[in-house]
Amino acid sequence: MSLTLAARTQHMTSSAIREILKLTERPGVLSLAGGLPSPDSFPLDALAQASERVWRTQGAQAMQYANSEGLMPLRDWIARRVSLPHWQVEPEQVLVTTGSQQGLDLLGKVLLDPGSEVLVEQPTYLGALQAFSAYEPAYRPWLADAQGPDPQALQPRNAMNESVRAAYLVPSFQNPTGHAIDADRRAAIAAALRAHRVTLIEDNPYGELWYDAPPPAPIAASAPHQTVYLGSLSKVLAPGLRIGYVVTPPDEAPGALALRARLLQAKQASDLHTPGFNQRLVLQLLADGFDLDAHVVSVRQRYKAQRDAMAQALTRHLPEGCIWQIPQGGMFFWVQGPDGFDAAASLPDAVEQGVAYVPGSAFYVDATLASRQQMRLSFVTLSVAQIHDAVVRLAEHLRREGRRSC
Ligand SMILES: Cc1ncc(COP(=O)(O)O)c(C=O)c1O
The missing domain is CATH 3.90.1150.10 (Aspartate Aminotransferase, domain 1)
Known part of the structure; x- marks a missing residue:
């Protein structure tokens, strides 16, 4: 052959x-x-009980094809969970993904052309590099000082006003360094994103795993129009569920609706939907009173x-x-x-x-x-x-x- x-x-x-x-x-x-x-x-016992209840009460629906956006009650719960007083997320902004890893792949697919510049921290999450690399971007190392990535790097680089296509960050307890970006640096990065209209992919699977003090609010909260935010239940519940999510910018942000539509098409092409059983399992777990x-x-x-x-x-x-x-x-x-x-x-x-x-x-x-x-x-x-x-x-x-x- x-x-x-x-x-x-x-x-x-x-x-x-x-x-x-x-x-x-x-x-x-x-x-x-x-x-x-x-x-x-x-939480194996709670998961087993919820799982049994899903089989008994919604077995056929759980085994049927589901919609590509994710089940609305789960999108609604995710929207409420990530929302802050100064960052209100609507369920329509949430796309349920098969792990946040799939979110990275879908974003690579819809944002990157061969040669598109992507700003990445050094070092950065290996899985993001793997996801993006298939779309053949040109990586630009995002230079940093002790406080984290330098906001200056987001400025247009030439007279044509060209800037990077996307920047990728894990601001809270980064993989691999464990570093968290402080509130001042986050604010400076958010201001630079707003000023230069660069799209940030903010990946936050570890934000809830703090041991001394909670990290500052996500950058998305200060630059919601420029930021695509990724989260996951892998580190706080169980990675085998493969429940992650992408929060796209609000409707009124330029390009938000187009981005959402393209991400949905990319998701459909990739796996049609995240397993309905797993989504229902999480919803049942919560309905049973599990206190996440x-x-x-x-x-x-x-x-x-x-x-x-x-x-x-x-x-x-x-x-x-x-x-x-x-x-x-x-x-x-x-x-x-x-x-x-x-x-x-x-x-x-x-x-x-x-x-x-x-x-x-x-x-x-x-x-x-x-x-x-x-x-x-x-x-x-x-x-x-x-x-x-x-x-x-x-x-x-x-x-x-x-x-x-x-
Ligand atoms: C920074 C970061 N992003 C995304 C992921 C992917 O997580 P998952 O697909 O399980 O949600 C990981 C997993 O280790 C990670 O460290």
Whole structure:
């Protein structure tokens, strides 16, 4: 058989995280690599009861095709959940997606032409790069200082008033760095978006996972006409449900209705709709009185303990020359290893020694020398005791590598 693949497949990358996850399925490996929510946090009993009720009372509807926008009661609930006093979201603005990952793909499909410039933080969420890359954009690294991405980067770059097609940000507890952008910088970015009419894709799966203080309001709240906002139930309820959402700008924003219509067409072409059973399951769970806010509080408590355990283990065991900060939320520590450490090259050895991480270079569009030393460590999947053991193994690995590079 002669098979010719589309040229665009050259731009698709397989997720380094998924490839590593395969390796770490080996017994005995303590993986700090995957961003998998703690399975102990899933409300399995409540889900089982709600699921049984969906089968009994709406089985046939749940097994039927559904509309592409998502079930109206769910869109309505999402709109109310994300709304703030100064940012009122209408259900019509909400598109239910099969995970927020699908939202990223749909946005790539409707916003990006080959060569379109997209501004991305360095490092940034690998899955967004994967989603956008199939549409062949030209990535522009979004330069940052200690407060986060520089709003100046949103200015038109030439006399023709050309600016980037879209900018992508995870402002709260970013994947991979765990960094949160403060209120002043968010306000400055919102002002620049409004002034220069750049479209922001604001991806916020971690905003509710804060451990010290809640993050500032989303940028969408200050620049609603310029921002397409993505959210997800993956980190606060269960990722296997695959319930995410895109909030498009309000009706009166220029281009909002066209964007909404095109996203819907793209969604129809992609999967017709997000599984109706899963949408009904979430609605039934809520109708049964499941208190999602209280559940999120319990997830926060669990993850805060795990974060603190990792901070303590890193402080106690990592060799000199390692740099990290304690993340105020989310799921990850971002660690820079000592001089000479090459996280990607030495990963197979680390796995051999029973510990895995994600090398930092995977999250860059222009990996620099410094990025070679970096790695992402998840603190949510393993127990407190396992986190300690994993960090001890990682510290051993870094020491061995240090001796090797001397
Ligand atoms: C920043 C970010 N965006 C989006 C996603 C995708 O989440 P989901 O498709 O499960 O909603 C993830 C998953 O890890 C993520 O870290």
